[in-house]
């Protein structure tokens with residue numbers, strides 16, 4: 001009687017253990033099975049030859065570390081958002097903002113984000129003074145709302161990441177109510193993309 005009772009409680013303990021930790025054993029077992037199947041499949045897979053599909057280049061993002069910040073101190077006024085409408089105080093209407101706006105003081109320096117070649121410099125009422133830099137890999141950076149007199153570079157000039165290209169101003173009338181700032185656009189193969197993919201903006 002005493003013996004069987006002890007045995008019974010031992011069984012209960014095992015049951016309790018399985019009840020408590022059974023799922024962990026299950027997960028470990030499942031992971032082992034998946035790993036084994038994966039290894040076997042990998043080892044037995046014969047080279048097929050041909051039909052090698054290269055991933056589309058859009059998926060390859062430049063590492064953030066090599067991009068220089070376009071401003072000395074990151075203070076984001078407006079983030080990039082290609083879906084959500086954001087209110088534009090100046091134009092008094094809602095539109096998507098496919099760029100990042102950095103709050104600056106008049107005269108603050110603006111830097112090239114990456115090595116490249118200046119492809120456009122222009123000034124108009126809406127965008128203010130603008131510099132466009134072509135980079136390798138179909139990437140372009142566009143810097144808007146610059147101070148016109150601060151631009152000494154010319155189209156065709158090459159720049160390094162971190163080179164000063166201009167100073168800040170409130171020259172872009174479409175965002176003039178934002179005050180002096182840099183409106184930075186990044187495009188990949190002609191489409192605007194989120195600059196945060198390339199530049200560390202801190203907490204988003």
Ligand SMILES: [Zn+2]
Pocket residue numbers: 078097099100101175183184
């Ligand atoms: Zn903007």
